[in-house]
Amino acid sequence: MPQPGPANTTSHLTTFLIVSIFVIALFPSIFVGIFWAPYNSIAETQKSLTLPSHSRGSYLITDHIVSSLPEIKSYKTGLLNLFIQHTSCALSLNENWDQDVRADMSTALDRIVPEDKKGEGLYRHDAEGSDDMPAHVKSALIGASVTVPITNGRLNTGTWQGIWYLEFRDVKHTRKVVATIQGEKM
Incomplete structure (x- = not known):
């Protein structure tokens, strides 16, 4: 052997x-x-949400987002990304308490990117109205998406932070947001 x-x-x-x-x-x-x-335990989910129709202005939509996404509660840690599928509005994180901040933001953006109401040729793209091209510029400045951390089933924003929907057109529009959550489930 x-x-x-x-x-x-x-x-x-x-x-x-x-x-x-x-x-x-x-x-x-x-x-x-x-x-x-x-x-x-790493998971992801994606949904399309419809925002309430609004005309020009800045609107706090945090509660609408949270109520539309009960899945947030099932994540221990993660990220919520919101992406608006339009080019004449924007999403942002900003002051959630004083409504004057939202009004001031709209006024400030109108000063930075004025409309061509007098037809002086400020913009070449004007087929959809004097508010259209400025809306595109404002959207590019503010951005089409925000990302918010999720901790223990809740959005982990600062005390005074909220999710804003900024509409830059005069006429009300229906806007779609793609919400993507990625993270570790509880």
Whole structure:
């Protein structure tokens, strides 16, 4: 009977490695499942939301977002990204208590990006009205998305922060927001 020695040990190790590579090649899902197991609590969800129709102005929509996304409560930690699918409005995080801040923001943006009500040729793109091109510029300045951290099932905003919807057109429009949540479930 042969004695176990270095040659037999090497032979067993080689056989184990060859069989392991063969199993991984034929059944990669088993391999991925074993090594991905610690990350199984990571989840994501995506929804399309419709915002209440508004004409020009800045509107606090935090409560609307939270009530439309009960899934937030199931995340231990994560991120909520909101993306507005339009080019003449914007989303922002800002003051949530004093309504004058929202009015002042609209006034300030109107000063920064004026309309061409006198037809002086401020903008080439004017087929949709004097408020359209300024709306595009304001949207580019403010942005089409916000990302808010989620901690223990709640949006982790500062005390005075809220999610704003800024509408830059005079006529009311229906606006869609894509909400994406990524994070660790509870």
